[in-house]
Amino acid sequence: MTANALEGLRVLDISGPMGNYSGKLFADMGADVILVEPPGGTALRHEPPFIGDVAGVERSLNYAYQNTSKRGIVLDLDTASGQRIFRELAAKADLVIETQPPGWMAARGIGYEALKALNPRISVASITPFGQTGPYAHLQATDLVGLALGGLLYMGGYRDAAPTQAHGDQAFKCAAMYGAVAAMLAVTAAELSGEGQHVDISMQESVTMALENAAQTYDLEGVVRKRPLGDQRFAGYGLFPCKDGYIFLGSRGIGTSPAWSRSLQWFRDEGMQGADRLHGAEWSDLDYLKSDEAREVFGELFIAWAMQHTKAWLYTEGQKRGIPLAPVSTPADLVENPQLRARGVFVPFTHPLLKQAAEMPGAPYVMNETPWQVRRPAPRLGEHTAEVLSEIGIAGDDLARLYAMGVAG
Template sequence: MASGVPGHRVPRALDGVRVLDMSGPSGQYCGKMFADLGAEVILVEPVGGSSVRRDGPFIDNQPHPERSIPFAYFNSGKRSISIDLDLAEGQEIFRKLVSETDVLIESEKPGVMARRGLDYVSLTAISPRLVMASITPFGQDGPYSQYESEDIVALALGGMLYLGGYPETSPIAAHGNQAYLAAAQFAAVAAMMGVWAAEAEGLETQGRHIDVSIQECVVMGMENAIQFYDLEGTVRRREAGQQRWAGAGVFDCADGQVYLMAGGIVPNQFRVANVRWLMEEGVSEAEQMLAKKWDNPDYQASDEAKQIFAELFAPFARARTKEYLYSEGQSRRIPICPINTPRDLMENRQLAYRNYFVSVAHSHTGKPLTVPGAPYVLGSTPWGISRPSPRLGEHTSEILSVLGYDIAAQAALLKSGVTN
């Protein structure tokens, strides 16, 4: 990333930080966040490659370990070495890597790393300041610690799945491994705090073992569901955009849907402004919603109020575009927003202005991929994707050379479970 001054490189926020990422689906985004801020991230893959390489969609709809689009996104900026950590040779290489590492991200089942002699206690004997983030479904201990799990299981046991979907259907999960992403973000924040503490405390500091439970991360994301039960004795249920109060819910419009929050516990001026908007647009019957009883959230929660509002607002919204409803509503300080589709996001003026989406070449095909950028801007130490995602074991020889293995030693390792 050039600065405009010949021979000068713009500093990155995490320059000098070294990370080993062997985490797979649940932690790969954690490693990506470090890489995108300038850390040197080495992806340690099993000999057969990360399981994410088998996740679609694929470039040109051709399933192949080097054509996975999810892998390309989540592992950009990293280098790859492929080793068998169940072999003594692979464990030796791993220990040498750890000796020069600040952060290790792993997601093995509790006990697996200990059986390999690569647990936190063993590794801090090599690198005392090591920050090790272990991301597992239920944490390192407890009655569930050895249970198998996937993203949807964590969503279910964390309570989030109960709120997803429609009242008349079974629960529906949001797309995109949201439990894994939550865990990866919590792990990244905690690991960065560990790195910061290690730098602040100096050479005598002890490292940190960060125990991340994906289930607990999901529970944290429940936000006010616990408070509703604690304060009101109310169990939150699947609403799927239905009006919880008159004026709060999802409504169809001419080219999609909008979400309106102008009723219930929100400030009453939102409701009044919304009613006056309808009146000005010719919905004369809307005046009835200025009656005193409409000030009461309990009445707004009644079936009568919700039916009256829907009969007036729904036809109004269906005759207008979401852009019009959003712009006009915002000008009146009414909480209303479009429910954007992926295409809407790609065409969104605000995201385009801030250059949110970026292009990165695919390492196998060379084709450019448009991917999400960072949700923040750092002026002096900018975010950026430094390299495409690696091919399986692409940097094995390079990394082994740095570790001191000569050509003959590398050849012997390649026969015993190290690939390039």
């Protein structure tokens, strides 16, 4: 048996859509992550897509993916009994991941200070839209709001259209991933010092980290970076349609790249109609390459030729000739991609309500001694309540009483 990297680590995950993925990162690496859900389940259970397009607490594919390898219990943290049980669980835990508004945990006697008094080694990672302090701290936010106020939405899409939201709750995922990294650092520090800490993660700040040098460009040069042009940034550079989708071509636009001469030779070898129009001194002038005329001429010739070929053929031939060219992959392309297949990126996805075979993304890294693995499907609502509570001495009549009161489920 191969050891799990985070085996022995206990995590209580009481987060929602902004943090469930953070808990998954710990669980799939071997930590004992207990998903603590309110009666009715975490909000992610109610988000599509649903199996068979039928809503239900056990049918959300979003929930099923973000909660693999966890155990799950139902606990009403708005009750005194639920709060007492949570404190007992936290007394033996290393980390709590939560996404409640600032002050929500403290008002229920389960905030960082209260938990630290019981367990000095515990860390609490609080993932919120804007952090625990500041004028926005108590504001709520969706993923779209996070992208907008973090600045990334402004950079998405094309210059001649409204900003475009990236697919898949990228702001939430950004906060969850930064949250997991920061939480792991806090846990590591606690192992060395014996003292946990409160980790304050802001979704807005996490998104802002994805702006690369856009903020520095404005700070140093007073220039606001804009969304790219809808067609080509330069002649010979940009997204272009082909027979079965789109490709990205980067043969011109930056300096005197040898890819341009290679591209011209390629076009001649393949008999591209009108390729001779791309010769001449003006095609070595960067200002000309930025002009509408140059982009129109190149686009007219290249698109007509590219539409005769598949993106796979264009990619293969471009690679042979040392030309920066890449296919724009669809989800279907990724599932069949030979590189991803060889690396085992996609792993089996199991669900009691899903009859046909399915796959999901695994980990984007390989650890040869302590490999990543899905240890169990996402828990059914309250699936492990009795099991987990028995570990702190709650069973039999006591457990039945909690069920009857609606405290546990």
